Amino acid sequence: QVQLVESGGGLVQAGGSLRLSCTSSGRTSVLYAMAWFRQAPGKEREFVAGISWSGGTTNYADSVKGRFTISRDNAKNTVYLQMNSLKPDDTAGYYCAARLGAIVAVTTQYQYWGQGTQVTVSS
Numbered sequence: 739q740v741q742l743v744e745s746g747g748g749l750v751q752a753g754g755s756l757r758l759s760c761t762s763s764g765r766t767s768v769l770y771a772m773a774w775f776r777q778a779p780g781k782e783r784e785f786v787a788g789i790s791w792s793g794g795t796t797n798y799a800d801s802v803k804g805r806f807t808i809s810r811d812n813a814k815n816t817v818y819l820q821m822n823s824l825k826p827d828d829t830a831g832y833y834c835a836a837r838l839g840a841i842v843a844v845t846t847q848y849q850y851w852g853q854g855t856q857v858t859v860s861s
Contacts, residue, residue: 740764740850742834747855750824754859758819760834760846762851771841772810772817773848776857783833787819788841793833801827824859831856 748760760772773788787808807820814859817834821827832855835848842848 740766741838741851742836742852744832744834744852744855747857749831749860751856752859752861754824755820756824757790757821758821758832758834758855758857760817760819762815762817762836763844769828770836770838770850772784772808773835773837773841773843774808774817774819774834775833775845776828777833778830783845785843785845786832788843789817790841795841796850797843799830808849821857824857826859826861829857829859 742760744760750756769791771788771790774786775790777783778785784796786799786802787806788834789808789810793810810817834852836850837848
């Protein structure tokens with residue numbers, strides 16, 4: 739089992755920045771790919787960014803490319819999402835997820851999920 743806890747959400751003005759963190763516990767020695775998803779009210783949960791176990795491979799949704807950066811520190815069992823140039827459309831609950839194997843952009847392929855952290859971007 740893997741437990742995931744997100745932090746770092748909040749209220750920010752458009753153009754601002756936030757850094758989300760996801761700390762894992764449990765079977766963290768296993769090779770998990772990690773990802774961030776988000777879900778806005780009335781919308782489906784969508785892939786934002788993913789990173790391989792080694793950190794050598796990253797994937798991003800087109801909507802966040804060039805603005806968001808995913809990284810991980812395996813010594814701290816933590817994954818980060820640096821979000822810059824935030825827009826009101828980025829407002830959503832942000833969820834951390836983990837899976838065995840490669841990064842995929844499909845929610846059902848992730849075995850473990852955090853409870854989420856809210857990001858609100860005001861215009």
